[in-house]
Amino acid sequence: MEVLRGSVRTYAWGSRTHLAELLGDPVPSPHPQAELWLGAHRDEPSQLTGEHARSLADALRDDPTGTLGPSRRARWSDRLPYLLKVLAAEEPLSLQAHPSAEQAAAGYAREEAAGVPRTAADRNYPDPLPKPELLCALTEFHALAGFREPAETVRLLRALDVRGLEHHTELLAAQPDADGLRALFTTWITLPQRAVDELVPALLDGCVAHAREHGEFTTEARTLLDLGERYPGDAGVLAALLLNRVVLTPGQCLYQPAGSPHSYLAGAGVELMANSDNVLRCGLTPKHVDVPELLRVLDFAPGAPTLLSGEGTGPVTRFAPSEFFSLARCAFDGAEEEADLGIEGPRIVVTVEGTVHLRSSRGQDQELPRGTAAWVPACDGPVTVAPVGGPALAFAAADGLGDRPADG
Ligand SMILES: [Zn+2]
Secondary structure (H helix, E strand, O other): OOOEEEEEEEEOOOOOOOOHHHHOOOOOOOOOOOOEOOOOOOOOOOOOOOOOOHHHHHHHHOHHHHHHHHHHHHHOOOOOOOEEEEEOOOOOEEEEEEHHHHHHHHHHHHHOOOOOOOOOOOOHHHHHHOOOOOOOOOOOOOEEEEOOOOOHHHHHHHHHOOOOHHHHHHHHHOOHHHHHHHHHHHHOOOOOHHHHHHHHHHHHHHHHHHHHHOOOHHHHHHHHHHHHHHOOOOOOOHHHHEEEEEOOOOOEEEOOOOOOOEEEEEEEEEEEEEEEOOOEEEEOOOOOHHHHHHHHHHOOOOOOOEEOEEOOOOOOOEEEOOOOOEEEEEEOOOOOEEEEEOOOOEEEEEEEEOEEEEEOOOOOEEEEEEEEEEEOHHHHHOEEEEOOOOOOOEEEEEOOOOOHHHOO
């Protein structure tokens, strides 16, 4: 195992405090810091800082059998299948959804055949992979995720009492299912701009009145007001009416399966995703929205957002919702104890509170203070984790294939 240095992405929606504090840099940071990337993404592979300093991408290329494991190499085409991030949002991210494996493969092939440059602004599928993602909250974390039960959305729309939306409300009330949601979403996302410019201010008026009365949907109304102020004239503000408003407490994990619309609003979390850039934007963005492709990818089945319950007793809880990744959350309350990480193959570990000590079955040791990370190749075998000198919180990522003895 080796120390791994990630890189900070400075998107405008980021926090000036969270990642700077985590990394021990001056607070507030001069620019918003949105994401700490830990992985081998082609745009920004993390760096191994040991005796043989090199990028993680180079380490994988030089020894794919040792790093990924003999049985995993073929499945992942010699690439690391996941990207681990610490995310800190001060402002809402765009509303988006990600394709399934089949949609991504077909979309990539189609755009390659059409000769769309991979970096073009209207390219939907820069790679052929799906992009499931998971977010485990570090602070209270706010998000929009998945389509709300239509009956409840009808109650929200009636409570907001927006002039111009009465007809839309009654259409959804008459068909309170996935087809009704598809029809209403499609209507809103394809409205002429002048209609959006009338409806959104009327919606915000309804939200102001509802928030003042402290009605049933106060949180939803405040979120819509916030989005409407930041994205005036954006049909995504209307689309946001249809989504579950989610609040995670620290330690809770939210999963985004293929086709699930989502927007992270505020908070810090550990995010783990398939190593893909395939995003279909639904709004709340100045960037390109490809409506026909979005309508193909979105899953309109309503329901509660997918909160993962996790497995394991003691300090380590494991979340394994996808073959592309699994996450182990290692929370030590101050008692001296050692636990099995319990995930195998190519691993990345990051400490977000306190200090942990890693030990591999081959006798290697690595101490990881807050804000540092380690790369643990498959050939290091099983690893134990223990706190050093008090409470600690660390996260370990692996793929989701589980135990494969040949890789140990
Ligand atoms: Zn996403």
